[in-house]
Amino acid sequence: MNILTMLWNNLRGGSRTMLFPARPKVSKGYRGLVRFDPALCSGCAICKFRCTARAIDFKSGKGTFTWSYDPGQCTFCGRCVEGCKTHALSQEAECPPVYVTIGALKKAYTVARKPAPKPAPAAPPGPASPEANPATGGAQ
Amino acid sequence: MNLWNRLMCYCRRRSPWLFHMNAGSCNGCDIELIASLTPRYDAEQLGVRLEGSPRHADILCITGPVTHNSVQAIKTVYGQVCGPKAVVAIGSCPATTNVFIDSRTVDGPLNKHIPVDVFVPGCPPRPDAIILGVAKAAEILANRAALKLPVEPVAMPLVGPGCGDACACAAATAPATVASAPVPAAREAQP
């Protein structure tokens, strides 16, 4: 008779359904569409290397590069976001939208390369280095 | 649009019957599709019914990158779905083959074989996204049928070869371009 008590509780307790256009909120760490911040990107293309589905494409041009992303190809694994050293990539905590034409969600950004930072002047040899070298030499 | 057309449009939107087909999917999207029938999301509030036969359904929901073994089956089932129909590609796999790109056993995205109306991205998509996709497909189907646009020109056999039965819509529209889609002979020869 367990099933009958379950049915009765369901009848009394009301339905747990969300009425159609309402959608449940996604949790905080939800991995949705990848967002790109051109200001932070250093042009290293590690994201293209790490992408499992070849959703990210990186093309170098003269003084610019183009970063393009196809959400239809994306598997939302987050490897690109993890690998980005400058935190230019992040994932939206939102469900990707439904689309009707193929390739409708593709995005491409052309970013001008930043001038390379000047190399820092060579550090003067400190007192610690001569002592450290024989130690490492001895250890080998 | 006269009264009958308006009535049909109204009813077609509110009664989308699905047939689900797995074209080599990992089953993640299939599970989420079944999850959309559970109490929390309840696709039945839109009148969605998961049907057992493609002849009963309006909307064909396909998951999975289309593997070689499933290409003929997909085309056959698409031909068996009757009347005004729509196709929903659930997940990233049917839209773009996702992580299986360049795989030897995968034969291209779904819209290489049959016309697709709605793409629901996600790996797997959430059940509420799938329901949204189905609702959009029902709307597209109803509008397309109401405007009597030339539609899905496929004539596919029934069960078994050479049966010759096909949907009546195929006779009225352009000859099949999809049925004659070039399939490399070398791949066909593989068991």
Place this chain on the structure above:
Amino acid sequence: MNLTTALARFLIFPGLLFAVPVAWFFLWVERKAVALMQGRIGPPFMQPVYDFVKLLGKDTPPRSGVAGLLMRMWPLIAVSAAAGAVGLLPVLPSSGGFEGDLILLLALLELPSMCIIAAGFSSRSIFGEIGSAREAVLSVAYNVVFLLAIVSIAASQHTFRLEALAQLPASPLRWLGVLAILVCLPAKLHLNPFSLPNAEQEIYSGPMTEYAGPELAMWELSHGLEWVAATGLVATLAAPHVTFVWLAILLFVALSFAVVLLLSVVAAATARLAIDTTVRFYWQCSLIFAVLAVSSALFMRLLS
């Protein structure tokens, strides 16, 4: 019963004009009740109407040959048989009828399942054949109980006339018969736990696999009319006799509604049984019921 009364009962009340909206209502009630009991909201109120109209607008695959003609014919026969069965029900207090109309009612109630069996075979699909074979086995099993119940009710009250059965006060054997009919109804109406013939995803809709469009709409309609006829039969057998017309109609609808709710609870609470368990259940049921019915009929004969 003359021709005009017969046509009025078949077409208007309680026939098609009355029964088709009630059929759609009962189909909705069953889906909504099962949904509420499963903790979800169900389809909207007009859902069976939307389904029916949408199906009318779909294309059908071309059907060729005699098999094609038969395929088109079976749903129409099923709808007319079910509508005729509803029309024979003695809803109104003085509805007429004729001697032996109980037997005609039984025959008309059987026809839709015969049509389903024939339709599965004439569709020449293997899934249709499997589904029809299952429906045939199930039909034999539950019909023994069903017919025994009806015959024992009729024999105990010494009449085969529905109107007389509705008017006579109920005997204990009649309640036993009504109980037996209620046990058969889930199998007749393809509900859990005996929903085997249209086991979806298992045999791809069984006998209905090759049907599409308006033919499928007719099958859904015949299914709904079967609901009305079967629950109406229970309602007329169980209802006390009243003379006021509107009260009789109200009582009929209310009792049918109660039977629909009961069947929905059974459908929501159980899972589909396999064919051997189902058949064993019904044969055991019929054995017990047959012994009870025959012994009580003999007992009452001895008493009277």
